[in-house]
Amino acid sequence: MPAFPQAANASTRNTHLRANLRHATHTIRAKRATAVAELDDWSRLRAAGAAIKDRTLRHLDQYLEQLESAVTAAGGQIHWAADADEANRIVTELVRATGEREVVKVKSMATQEIGLNGALATAGITAYETDLAELIVQLGDDLPSHILVPAIHRNRGEIRDIFTEKMSQWGRPAPDGLTDAPADLAEAARLHLREKFLNAKVGISGANFMVAETGTLVVVESEGNGRMCLTLPETLISVVGIEKVVPTFQDLEVFLQLLPRSSTAERMNPYTSTWTGTTDADGPRAFHLVLLDNGRTDTLADTVGRQALRCIRCSACLNVCPVYERAGGHAYGSAYPGPIGAILTPQLRGTQSELDASLPYASSLCGACYEVCPVAIDIPEILVHLRERVVEGGPASVRGTRTVIKPAKGHAAERAAMRAARWALDHPRLLRTGQRLASRTRRFHPRRLPGPGRAWSDTRELPKVPEESFRDWWQRTRGGSGTGSGTEGRKDTT
Amino acid sequence: MRVALFITCVNDTLYPRTGQAVVTLLERLGVEVGFPEAQSCCGQPQFNTGYRHETEPLMRRYATAFRDYEYVVTPSGSCAAMVRDNYPRMGAKAAAEGRGQELANVAAEAVPKTYELTEFLTDVLKVTDVGAYYPHTVTYHPTCHGLRMLKLGDRPRSLLAAVKGLNLVELPGAEECCGFGGTFAVKNAAVSAAMGADKARNITATGAEAVCTLDNSCQLHIGGTLARQGSTVRPVHLAEILASTEGDVW
Numbered sequence: 046m047p048a049f050p051q052a053a054n055a056s057t058r059n060t061h062l063r064a065n066l067r068h069a070t071h072t073i074r075a076k077r078a079t080a081v082a083e084l085d086d087w088s089r090l091r092a093a094g095a096a097i098k099d100r101t102l103r104h105l106d107q108y109l110e111q112l113e114s115a116v117t118a119a120g121g122q123i124h125w126a127a128d129a130d131e132a133n134r135i136v137t138e139l140v141r142a143t144g145e146r147e148v149v150k151v152k153s154m155a156t157q158e159i160g161l162n163g164a165l166a167t168a169g170i171t172a173y174e175t176d177l178a179e180l181i182v183q184l185g186d187d188l189p190s191h192i193l194v195p196a197i198h199r200n201r202g203e204i205r206d207i208f209t210e211k212m213s214q215w216g217r218p219a220p221d222g223l224t225d226a227p228a229d230l231a232e233a234a235r236l237h238l239r240e241k242f243l244n245a246k247v248g249i250s251g252a253n254f255m256v257a258e259t260g261t262l263v264v265v266e267s268e269g270n271g272r273m274c275l276t277l278p279e280t281l282i283s284v285v286g287i288e289k290v291v292p293t294f295q296d297l298e299v300f301l302q303l304l305p306r307s308s309t310a311e312r313m314n315p316y317t318s319t320w321t322g323t324t325d326a327d328g329p330r331a332f333h334l335v336l337l338d339n340g341r342t343d344t345l346a347d348t349v350g351r352q353a354l355r356c357i358r359c360s361a362c363l364n365v366c367p368v369y370e371r372a373g374g375h376a377y378g379s380a381y382p383g384p385i386g387a388i389l390t391p392q393l394r395g396t397q398s399e400l401d402a403s404l405p406y407a408s409s410l411c412g413a414c415y416e417v418c419p420v421a422i423d424i425p426e427i428l429v430h431l432r433e434r435v436v437e438g439g440p441a442s443v444r445g446t447r448t449v450i451k452p453a454k455g456h457a458a459e460r461a462a463m464r465a466a467r468w469a470l471d472h473p474r475l476l477r478t479g480q481r482l483a484s485r486t487r488r489f490h491p492r493r494l495p496g497p498g499r500a501w502s503d504t505r506e507l508p509k510v511p512e513e514s515f516r517d518w519w520q521r522t523r524g525g526s527g528t529g530s531g532t533e534g535r536k537d538t539t
Numbered sequence: 540m541r542v543a544l545f546i547t548c549v550n551d552t553l554y555p556r557t558g559q560a561v562v563t564l565l566e567r568l569g570v571e572v573g574f575p576e577a578q579s580c581c582g583q584p585q586f587n588t589g590y591r592h593e594t595e596p597l598m599r600r601y602a603t604a605f606r607d608y609e610y611v612v613t614p615s616g617s618c619a620a621m622v623r624d625n626y627p628r629m630g631a632k633a634a635a636e637g638r639g640q641e642l643a644n645v646a647a648e649a650v651p652k653t654y655e656l657t658e659f660l661t662d663v664l665k666v667t668d669v670g671a672y673y674p675h676t677v678t679y680h681p682t683c684h685g686l687r688m689l690k691l692g693d694r695p696r697s698l699l700a701a702v703k704g705l706n707l708v709e710l711p712g713a714e715e716c717c718g719f720g721g722t723f724a725v726k727n728a729a730v731s732a733a734m735g736a737d738k739a740r741n742i743t744a745t746g747a748e749a750v751c752t753l754d755n756s757c758q759l760h761i762g763g764t765l766a767r768q769g770s771t772v773r774p775v776h777l778a779e780i781l782a783s784t785e786g787d788v789w
Contacts, residue, residue, distance in 0.1 A: 409720025
């Protein structure tokens with residue numbers, strides 16, 4: 046994967062993509078603002094959500110053990126996965142044990158994160174995505190580009206073409222003469238998917254929440270396809286990040302208000318499915334819960350960065366982010382795009398690759414993401430914190446061990462420039478000399494900058510250096526005294 | 540009341556007129572202002588790029604330069620937010636690294652006295668009508684750090700609303716970032732330019748003669764983009780509008 050700036054350079058020039066993204070994010074952003082404004086206790090709900098998550102994270106070991114006991118007592122089986130490979134191996138073996146070669150899937154970020162579909166395919170098992178947008182992505186041989194709306198980068202016409210061309214390769218073909226009307230597209234997907242639901246013996250899901258005290262898992266969704274995957278198959282395998290646990294059933298009260306309003310701008314999502322182990326004569330006969338670490342305990346060990354684990358995957362930060370809107374989700378090179386991806390991915394995967402080291406810089410630090418986050422993750426704070434890790438290195442937890450990591454490669458010139466600038470700025474007399482030199486040579490300043498500055502002067506005019514700095518003006522008009530009065534001399538400098 | 544100007548490195552070097560406007564304005568309001576020459580940069584470029592340790596000497600310099608003053612006023616939401624939000628963070632991090640309380644004390648000294656210009660006018664001087672006259676159609680771009688970190692709210696608009704002759708027109712998508720973001724403009728040049736181009740188009744579409752900001756750095760980016768698009772809209776800092784009077788039109 047290319048680093049973020051290179052990937053974004055290509056996507057910003059795709060005007061079609063930018064129009065799709067702009068339309069979708071602006072629509073949902075406005076709806077979210079309305080849905081949130083309806084609640085006069087939103088700021089308190091937000092604080093409560095953050096507090097519950099923080100408390101749970103502080104005692105994560107205890108709540109996970111409590112969850113394990115509750116799930117086991119309810120007839121489920123727990124599997125611990127340290128990383129993506131282990132999780133994929135566990136799921137593959139569980140599916141193999143059933144003798145099945147096909148599974149239906151509920152939309153799940155955790156399985157995207159570990160690349161489960163690819164791992165299953167390698168083992169000869171076909172995974173069918175059943176969420177409408179995930180289906181579009183899968184049929185289009187594409188990657189998701191948004192947490193909530195994986196096919197946000199596609200418009201209706203493109204979806205019609207994908208359905209017409211590809212559905213027959215995966216099962217029931219698209220109806221003849223399919224139009225791009227939303228109802229027709231939804232009906233085509235419904236017919237195609239119904240066949241899968243009724244034949245599948247194994248379902249794979251993630252979960253939005255896991256309740257420690259009861260061992261209950263929760264999925265919130267809009268379409269109802271998830272509920273079919275959760276209830277129809279004989280075997281259900283849920284892959285869930287360890288940070289998704291909440292202590293009590295009552296805690297859901299807070300999150301079931303925060304999540305739908307922040308993500309789909311709905312007062313309540315249409316389907317909330319909860320399941321607890323197995324039940325006689327109802328639902329799956331076997332239930333497996335794969336608890337995924339994959340960098341989460343390392344993230345937890347970081348006192349600043351750990352707030353990212355509060356994330357409830359609502360995607361409100363993506364929808365307000367001006368960078369996401371121009372660059373698109375694919376530029377982030379991860380299952381988690383947008384502002385949350387820019388802080389979560391480098392924490393889960395480390396900052397050593399060129400792509401992961403570039404992600405904390407994929408932000409202008411405008412703060413819109415922090416403002417809308419329903420669990421108050423200070424994303425700009427973590428971005429800057431991770432930038433420090435990239436350029437200065439420092440203490441970090443890597444696979445459970447405290448270590449001191451080295452700075453990422455390729456920042457030597459920048460570090461030298463920052464040091465030199467700091468040194469000059471820490472010597473105001475030197476700064477003044479520099480300013481005077483710049484003023485005196487102003488006639489010779491180029492209109493285009495060389496080196497890294499070229500990126501600036503390619504698209505923006507450079508400002509003219511003034512004849513006199515403020516510092517010199519002050520000294521000239523006030524005689525260099527600390528204070529002074531009068532404004533004589535101002536007009537001379539304009 | 541001893542009031543010091545923090546003119547910031549960008550104001551000082553590239554936009555001295557903004558600093559001169561602040562002096563003119565505050566003196567007109569009867570404030571005696573000082574400019575301690577030991578001041579330099581708040582350290583934001585270093586800090587936001589990840590060079591926290593390079594920022595610390597500049598943070599100490601800031602506190603020392605303004606030690607003798609009760610108030611520090613700066614015409615930059617971004618630099619004021621750097622002091623108020625990030626100095627305490629740097630102090631806390633230094634303490635957590637076992638380096639003692641010295642930097643936390645530096646932050647504690649600097650933070651309460653630092654005011655962004657519009658906060659100082661409305662909260663300390665308790666004035667919204669500063670007697671300004673600016674006979675132009677103006678649109679207003681609320682800069683991100685003033686808007687979201689300092690929570691300036693209505694302050695800049697109420698100051699603009701009291702300016703005689705000024706016709707304020709709404710800017711579509713006003714609260715969206717212009718795309719400058721310090722080193723972001725260079726590190727993610729394509730996205731920064733795309734954000735700037737959209738912002739500049741929105742500004743031009745308002746039909747305003749000038750676009751008012753609270754930060755010279757946003758002005759640098761917006762102004763550079765407007766100029767490259769061939770737009771005649773003039774970027775102007777709020778201080779320059781407020782400094783303008785019927786007898787002394789800026």
